[in-house]
Amino acid sequence: MTSLKKNDFSVIGKPIAMIDSAGKVTGQGKYADDLSVPGMLIGKILHSHLPHALIKKIDASRALALDGVVTVVIGTDAPNTYGILPVGHDETALAVEKVRYVGDNVACVVAESESIAEAALELIDVEYEPLPAWFDPEDSMEAQANFIHEQRPNNIEKDYHHVFGDPDAGFAQADVVLEGRYIANEVTHAAMEPHCTLAAFEFDSHTGREGRLTVQSSTQVPYYLQHKLSIVLEMPMSQIRVIKPLVGGGFGGKSEIIPLEIIAAVAARKAKAPVKITYTREEVFLAHRGRPRTIIDLKTGVKKDGSITAVAAKVIQDGGAYCSYGVVTILYSGALLGALYDIPNIKYDGFRVLTNKPACGAMRGHGTVNVRFAFESQLDELAGKINMDPVSIRRKNLLKPPCITVNGLRVQSYGLPECIDVVARESKWAERRTKLGKGRGLGMACSHYVSGAASSIIRSDMPHSTVNIKIDRDGGVIIYTGASDIGQGSDTMVAQIAAEVLGCKMNRIKVVAADTDLTPVDIGSYSSRVTFMNGNATLRAAEDIKKRIVAAAALKMACAPEDVIMRDDLVYKKGVAPVAPKQENAPTVSGHVEGQILRGSVQQKRKDEGPKERMSFEEAVTAAMDNTGALGGTGSYAPPVEAKGGKHKGGGVGPSPAYSYSAQVADVTVDEETGEVTVNKIWAAHDCGRALNPVSVEGQVIGSVWMGLGQALQEEFVWKDGLLMNPSMLEYKSPSSTESPEIESFIVESIDPEGPFGAKEASEGSLAAAIPAISNAIYDAVGVRLRECPFSPERVLSAIRAKNGQKKIEMTNRVDPTAPHKMREHGGSTWYKGKGPQRHADDPSRKTTTEVPAAD
Amino acid sequence: MSLPTFKLLRPRTVEEAVGMLHRYQDDIQICAGGTDLLPSMKQRLFTPKFLMDIRGIDGLERIRVTPGLGVELGALTTLSAVEDSGFIHRHYPVLHEAVKTVASPILRNMGTMGGNICLDTRCLWYNQSLQWRKSCGFCIKKDGDLCHVAPGGKKCWAAFSADTPAALLCLSAEVNVASPSGFRRIAIADLYTNDGVNRIKLAKNEMITSIYLPEASAGYSGAYKKLRIRGSIDYPLAGVAVALKKKGKIVEDVKVAITGVNPAPHLVPDALHALVGRELNEHAATVVGELASRVAKPLTTSLLTPEYRREIIRVYTKRAVMAAGAAT
């Protein structure tokens, strides 16, 4: 398969519009919040206004007395713990004993309307006993008491300490060693669609007892949701049906069980009626699960010739109040130091720390992005120290695949060298760099990502994806896939793969996806696994069903099955010209007369003919069905053992069947008087193995770079004493179209030996490089090295003024962005001389009154 | 988030409207385009018993030119209408520059001049949901007793965050105020209080019906510079407007105003002395920048630090002065 060329395909490699796009643009498509069922009630969640407190009492009687309120759900209604990771079952539907962040879930009102439910929230009386809270991860690690979770002493969720090779010897061999602290501030997915869940039970009309549960939810992981619901509700999974409607973006924010999904089900059970909950945008920010604030203490050594001798990284992640994907995040941060460049010695110390803030989780580029920012920045600096070009130093450290890295990652296809060549050439790197004039510069960086994890987080030997295909008598193909299309286009991807294998037109294919009653298990849309794994399962299912069609066709055409070719809706003998039989050009649906559906024109005609050289797709399908009655195929995919990585503790995270690669060049202009950075253009080359659908790949690459751009320049959670100061799309500054530069993407096809048609990851790997490409370009432009992102204008300006020796203006809350020592807090005072929110006497808010400029 | 319940009033005339204001005083709120008021109501910053939608009043949505006097902009004139007016663009370019930076095209289609002038002051500790404000213990501006940005004091420092008033100050605009006892006309400079809570000097039974741009202000060149993190849909984190008139190379008259940093928009008082009678150059513009940054008193009401915003007032003022000078 890997030797196939582009024009050997009919559907693969062609730019194809998403098969669900018409429904989306016309408004016909239904997202979760578009759904409603008879008798449906609305749920609204009461959130904690304290960062850390014991719940002494919840009195909902005043709320229940309000007309239109049906019930109020609290933690004790469903106290079982769950969490996305088996090691991190630390969440409950609603807080049971204590709340752990401002925004934690306390109670849920179920009412006849949203406004009644909102009014009722104000009538729930909760008595709290405040506890001291932890907002800074380095402080939190020092905690001796009042732990956020009792079972996690010192508030450390998990720490890992890895040594591969001999880092000490590596640093000793180096000619130059640099060390520095980098801080990446917290960002979130900001998907367009807010989370929404509609849960409905069937009730026995005699006993009133609840029966089967159907949950329609905006999720990337319907099967995990089914599983966690079964734990919390104590119901067998078979009694729970999870359906994913259209999803308006996830980026990781829907890749685990989000509180409202469980709460809606618990509420529906208690209310004995269907319940829908839709998050407000503020609630989306509080549910979060985004990329944690990260401190990276990084040390890298290189020889004079540019070769990297060793890397040591200490990473502290400010994980928020629950584990979520945290253990995986902190492992990815270390593991993905490998598999991009050839690094012989690696030391890694990772700490995932709990703090009293919304839980961080998986976000596009999960685990790798912040460390990549630090690494690529430091590599740039090292190149400067040894007088080497930033492109050359990267070329110097390439891997030589197939290989297994020092930390156990197997690399087979490796398009990085070509990615670097392409962006260097297209950006005219050599000619333009250093000649752009004052305030303008070029920066380069690389990144990579997994195509799914070789070992699944559920620790099971089950295949990671299984796909069923059914073909109807008139040649309609239905694919039953568990893959969750969240806008990235997996429905289109499976349709393309099946159409290619079966040699049929795309319009024959219908995709039934992500419905746990109908579709076989797929573990979800995360870690960029879907094309690789579900694509492979689809490919196998299509081949399975194709075997049957080919066998029947071979009989009809009196030839060996090997000589049957299926392509472009035709089935023909090898050597025969693939022209369509007359009158049968268009796939016609058989039988127009009622009652004759099964004996259509095709079947009639078939009777009069002898052996033939070619047949239509429909004819071949009908022939195959004559033998079996039904036509179905199954395929599944499990990653090979060789891809599963080393045996060390935590070694299961990082290994992947294949890695994508990206190289980028950013061209920026910096205003030296204001610190404002304008990105003029980004060139991004991405190795995705094979581009099954090039427009779709380009969209993903551009989207990744754009998201990186947001994190690089303007997106950040601004914190003050555990309060998220900007929980809105107005104040959380994702880039708008006006400041989005041209992003030119280039597809590099390394044709992976195990990917479906050679394909691998396309939608995450290009995010990480954007951030250091921009910071390196800022350095090139104005000579300041920013070690804290985002590179907001105040940070850039303060660095420029310091470099130019101008009068110091303290404008970054005492955190120097070129040498950040700690995480920054917003100014002002939450609490002052007895005034402010009810907080514990030892709460940080009561110690850190900022000096306020005298106001007159 | 849903709107709180209220009774909707739809007066047809100004008399009827001010009558309603008079009758319901504390329980009523004017809604023009609603682009600022409605989101704030969802956040329970305002929960009026009566909401008075004034869009049904005839004659308040127009741009009327009276030769010899100037231009009258009805309070309900949308920001888009002002933006699209070639007359305004030609004769009052500073207003054109400012209006086109407001929010986004869609919001400008709904938002009105009256609403922009009367915009509520903004603060990161205040423009939040009820749930959020509970978690900070509320503040002086609404439901609380502490100002989180200047905790020692008793005053609210929320920033006045509308763009066009800076331009209107430069144009010496006046506003027409209606009340049950008739109309009065005041200079826009006298409309604001510099208090974050009671931002404008309107009595409870008064409303603005129009804005006058005097003919004497026509023909000034203009520039407006606005600090924002996003290229669109951002309130000003600092804004500077300049209207300037030159004779040859010599500056004959100039007005500079800032917005987005203090609880009111302000004219920079000494800009005139620094520039009038001189040739415009970088140095002179820098001096005006210094003067403007002395007027600016930003506090931690927004995501960017006060120190940065004040510095930007300095730089942007210099640039706006240069740009206005170059435009003549």
Ligand SMILES: Cc1cc2nc3c(=O)[nH]c(=O)nc-3n(C[C@H](O)[C@H](O)[C@H](O)COP(=O)(O)OP(=O)(O)OC[C@H]3O[C@@H](n4cnc5c(N)ncnc54)[C@H](O)[C@@H]3O)c2cc1C
């Ligand atoms: C996302 C977003 C971004 C925005 N960005 C900007 C920005 O960049 N710059 C900017 O200036 N504004 C911005 N705004 C605010 C707003 O859209 C504009 O200021 C608009 O001009 C307000 O006009 P309106 O008619 O919608 O006012 P409304 O919301 O109807 O009213 C605003 C206030 O003015 C009062 N009011 C209205 N008309 C009168 C009158 N005739 N007499 C007395 N009082 C009156 C109301 O009672 C209310 O208190 C933004 C708003 C949003 C939602």
Ligand code: SF4
């Ligand atoms: S300036 Fe102070 S009182 Fe005014 S809104 Fe902000 S925190 Fe509240």
